[in-house]
Amino acid sequence: MPPRKRIFREDILKAAVQLVQEEGTAALSMRNIARTLRCSTQPIYSEFENMETLREELVAYIREHYLREDADSYKQVALSFLHFAQQEKNLFQLVYLRQRAAGETFFEDPNEAQTIHKLEVNLELPRQKAAEMHRRMQYYSYSMAVMMATCYLNFSQEEISTELTEYYRIILSYYKQVKSEEELQHWLERSRNLLV
Known part of the structure; x- marks a missing residue:
């Protein structure tokens, strides 16, 4: 039986928001998000194809949760x-x-x-x-x-x-x-x- 999923898309986006808030936009990377989540980069890559895809969804997430x-x-x-x-x-x-x-x-x-x-x-x-x-x-x-x-x-x-x-x-x-x-x-x- 495969292991249960512990880290979800929303968790990753929240961690990315926290990372940008605390360290700025230059810190935004898969590795730094993984550090914030205290996990490997594998769960992040299983949710997002690449950093560009994650960044696009993060911008949409911020607009919806902070600007609506x-x-x-x-x-x-x-x-x-x-x-x-x-x-x-x-x-x-x-x-x-x-x-x-x-x-x-x-x-x-x-x-x-x-x-x-x-x-x-x-x-x-x-x-x-x-x-x-x-x-x-x-x-x-x-x-x-x-x-x-x-x-x-x-x-x-x-x-x-x-x-x-x-x-x-x-x-x-x-x-x-x-x-x-x-x-x-x-x-x-x-x-x-x-x-x-």
Whole structure:
């Protein structure tokens, strides 16, 4: 009778996360994951064909377990992403500051469909415009996150919140073609549930 399996795919991914959190992305190897699990590399190779396959699945695992956000607030999704960059610098670097293969998606957002729908409904925007507006907000949030993850700047929670609100006001004015402060206030009020 073959020996019972002791190490499962999930165990390997959790150990890889722990390794990256503690030692950084350069430490990510089959041998170091095995060291973290206190086993040989055999159980890892029986689950993952090679390091590239493991890395791809690890990135998907991190997105699902650390970046998926069911918040009702648009701002809360951005705050969670920025908090991840600030608190999990090594994981952020693994997921977002890596060389991309030709044709690979630039910015993976597990909350994208839900977020775009919220913008469509609250701001009465066509889907294409809502998607474009969200993409611009992503770029802004991503640049803040890179600065935090690389220790270039360290924003306080209050500064992050203020920056997001101010940029949202600017981009909202553009996409709704706001002509007055009164009109801007109307759309801010319509979307206040997105900003809490």
